[in-house]
Amino acid sequence: xxxxxxxxxxxxxxxxxxxxxxxxxxxxxxxxxxxxxxxxxxxxxxxxxxxxxxxxxxxxxxxxxxxxxxxxxxxxxxxxxxxxxxxxxxxxxxxxxxxxxxxxxxxxxxxxxxxxxxxxxxxxxxxxxxxxxxxxxxxxxxxxxxxxxxxxxxxxxxxxxxxxxxxxxxxxxxxxxxxxxxxxxxxxxxxxxxxxxxxxxxxxxxxxxxxxxxxxxxxxxxxxxxxxxxxxxxxxxxxxxxxxxxxxxx
Amino acid sequence: xxxxxxxxxxxxxxxxxxxxxxxxxxxxxxxxxxxxxxxxxxxxxxxxxxxxxxxxxxxxxxxxxxxxxxxxxxxxxxxxxxxxxxxxxxxxxxxxxxxxxxxxxxxxxxxxxxxxxxxxxxxxxxxxxxxxxxxxxxxxxxxxxxxxxxxxxxxxxxxxxxxxxxxxxxxxxxxxxxxxxxxxxxxxxxxxxxxxxxxxxxxxxxxxxxxxxxxxxxxxxxxxxxxxxxxxxxxxxxxxxxxxxxxxxxxxxxxxxxxxxxxxxxxxxxxxxxxxxxxxxxxxxxxxxxxxxxxxxxxxxxxxxxxxxxxxxxxxxxxxxxxxxxxxxxxxxxxxxxxxxxxxxxxxx
Ligand SMILES: Nc1ncnc2c1ncn2[C@@H]1O[C@H](COP(=O)(O)OP(=O)(O)OP(=O)(O)O)[C@@H](O)[C@H]1O
Ligand SMILES: [Mg+2]
Numbered sequence: 346x347x348x349x350x351x352x353x354x355x356x357x358x359x360x361x362x363x364x365x366x367x368x369x370x371x372x373x374x375x376x377x378x379x380x381x382x383x384x385x386x387x388x389x390x391x392x393x394x395x396x397x398x399x400x401x402x403x404x405x406x407x408x409x410x411x412x413x414x415x416x417x418x419x420x421x422x423x424x425x426x427x428x429x430x431x432x433x434x435x436x437x438x439x440x441x442x443x444x445x446x447x448x449x450x451x452x453x454x455x456x457x458x459x460x461x462x463x464x465x466x467x468x469x470x471x472x473x474x475x476x477x478x479x480x481x482x483x484x485x486x487x488x489x490x491x492x493x494x495x496x497x498x499x500x501x502x503x504x505x506x507x508x509x510x511x512x513x514x515x516x517x518x519x520x521x522x523x524x525x526x527x528x529x530x531x532x533x534x535x536x537x538x539x540x541x542x543x544x545x546x547x548x549x550x551x552x553x554x555x556x557x558x559x560x561x562x563x564x565x566x567x568x569x570x571x572x573x574x575x576x577x578x579x580x581x582x583x584x585x586x587x588x589x590x591x592x593x594x595x
Numbered sequence: 596x597x598x599x600x601x602x603x604x605x606x607x608x609x610x611x612x613x614x615x616x617x618x619x620x621x622x623x624x625x626x627x628x629x630x631x632x633x634x635x636x637x638x639x640x641x642x643x644x645x646x647x648x649x650x651x652x653x654x655x656x657x658x659x660x661x662x663x664x665x666x667x668x669x670x671x672x673x674x675x676x677x678x679x680x681x682x683x684x685x686x687x688x689x690x691x692x693x694x695x696x697x698x699x700x701x702x703x704x705x706x707x708x709x710x711x712x713x714x715x716x717x718x719x720x721x722x723x724x725x726x727x728x729x730x731x732x733x734x735x736x737x738x739x740x741x742x743x744x745x746x747x748x749x750x751x752x753x754x755x756x757x758x759x760x761x762x763x764x765x766x767x768x769x770x771x772x773x774x775x776x777x778x779x780x781x782x783x784x785x786x787x788x789x790x791x792x793x794x795x796x797x798x799x800x801x802x803x804x805x806x807x808x809x810x811x812x813x814x815x816x817x818x819x820x821x822x823x824x825x826x827x828x829x830x831x832x833x834x835x836x837x838x839x840x841x842x843x844x845x846x847x848x849x850x851x852x853x854x855x856x857x858x859x860x861x862x863x864x865x866x867x868x869x870x871x872x873x874x875x876x877x878x879x880x881x882x883x884x885x886x887x888x889x890x891x892x893x894x895x896x897x898x899x900x901x902x903x904x905x906x907x908x909x910x911x912x913x914x915x916x917x918x919x920x921x922x923x924x925x926x927x928x929x930x931x932x933x934x935x936x937x938x939x940x941x942x943x944x
Contacts, residue, residue, distance in 0.1 A: 418895040433889050438910075442907065446897075446903055447899050
């Protein structure tokens with residue numbers, strides 16, 4: 346589904362990603378862990394097409410297409426979804442108008458008619474249940490004044506609305522209380538299928554109890570330095586990152 | 596108002612044939628309200644403390660030979676009133692039309708709303724006097740959204756004792772505009788709220804010049820002007836608040852925010868205060884910013900294409916002004932003009 350080879354990227358002339366290789370197949374769940382500042386969010390931003398980052402070399406092929414040459418909106422409409430580590434507030438744009446534009450943006454991309462108002466509302470009502478998101482959030486402006494946890498919940502709600510095929514979740518667990526974590530993680534699992542793939546970026550084993558990964562990658566200093574199965578998270582929980590840093594210092 | 600006319604609908608139409616006769620014989624100028632001609636009525640009420648500065652005097656002189664003038668006495672009834680101004684003869688694109696409106700409440704109306712829609716393919720100078728009369732509440736909004744070539748508006752607001760007036764201007768047309776608004780608070784406990792919502796694209800220019808004159812004590816004025824410039828567009832706001840020596844306990848505020856969404860666009864802002872009284876609360880603020888790249892990217896990540904996302908963000912920026920429109924339906928209409936989308940699905944979801 347997504348094949349990344351030797352991906353290098355920089356921001357403001359500083360190289361952050363220094364050769365990422367990753368192969369993600371439909372139905373799989375990959376976890377990416379790694380110390381602060383190692384480049385996890387940068388990787389997700391580059392895949393989503395954030396213009397602040399420059400790809401200096403490497404390739405990423407998404408469902409047979411050259412991902413890196415596509416506009417951000419086209420990547421999204423091809424099915425790439427990023428749950429942001431820090432979701433942006435957009436005062437003055439209502440959740441409803443925003444989601445309607447997003448849902449219909451995707452339909453237009455596929456050559457489909459826009460949803461009627463009533464079908465759209467029905468879809469919204471149905472998806473709201475999955476993440477148990479409150480109406481007084483969805484009736485507000487996008488993320489405006491939402492608490493940290495509410496923003497994360499809202500990301501997963503949007504994911505449910507858009508039904509992407511690759512779901513990149515950047516620290517979706519941070520800021521969620523214990524119950525919200527369970528609800529959100531269960532939402533992600535419920536929406537999982539053999540046709541989609543999930544990339545979870547996290548610092549904690551806790552989330553991986555709910556979203557069980559097939560692979561865990563450790564990203565350090567712009568490279569994936571180690572790949573293991575779910576047991577690797579437990580080891581990290583116990584030992585921290587010092588032994589990795591020691592082993593892979595340049 | 597003409598007898599037998601449908602209530603609450605004013606239609607002011609510039610007919611070229613009639614208009615030409617107007618230039619030669621100005622005293623027979625005709626205004627068509629509701630499809631029936633009305634007598635010309637007095638336009639310049641004699642308020643001793645109004646500065647009657649004409650806008651762009653030079654321009655007027657230059658085009659005076661082909662200028663066409665129409666006068667209308669617009670008496671507002673209670674509730675909603677609609678007025679359309681159209682100057683769009685295709686065969687005579689250069690002649691300047693001058694419309695003068697005298698807008699005032701009828702004796703029986705305590706709260707009147709007026710929506711003025713301007714569709715002027717010919718250059719139009721619109722001179723308006725709004726009298727906010729004693730104890731009356733008046734909401735006026737002028738919308739220019741169709742294709743217009745050049746629109747100059749001069750609005751003189753005179754606020755008498757205990758009057759409440761809101762006056763909002765909407766310029767979303769790809770054309771050149773200049774709006775001059777002068778509000779004179781001449782009676783105590785009057786309040787005036789001025790709003791402007793404008794955009795300038797493709798070499799267009801929108802200038803706003805406001806003067807709010809506090810002449811007596813205990814009045815309140817507010818101004819909120821927000822504009823967006825794109826693709827060589829040029830926007831400006833110049834606002835002066837004058838508080839005369841005896842206008843104690845004045846509260847006056849002025850806010851101007853501009854958004855530039857393209858490097859070729861320009862925005863200017865010039866707030867000025869002239870305060871001669873000591874017991875007043877006056878504030879002003881002006882900012883110029885840009886479309887937030889992280890908001891834009893967030894929207895694109897959700898599959899909204901860039902131009903659509905920009906439209907939504909523009910509407911969001913300008914909505915602060917529209918949100919203050921007392922007429923809710925006009926707010927929705929204006930916001931959907933900006934986004935090209937229907938507004939909020941208002942149902943609880
Ligand atoms: N816009 C930017 N300008 C300058 N430096 C940046 C920018 N974005 C990221 N960086 C730097 O790139 C490095 C990687 O950042 P990134 O956000 O990808 O880390 P991360 O692995 O997601 O960390 P965390 O676990 O704290 O979220 C950091 O050193 C960061 O300071
Ligand atoms: Mg991060």
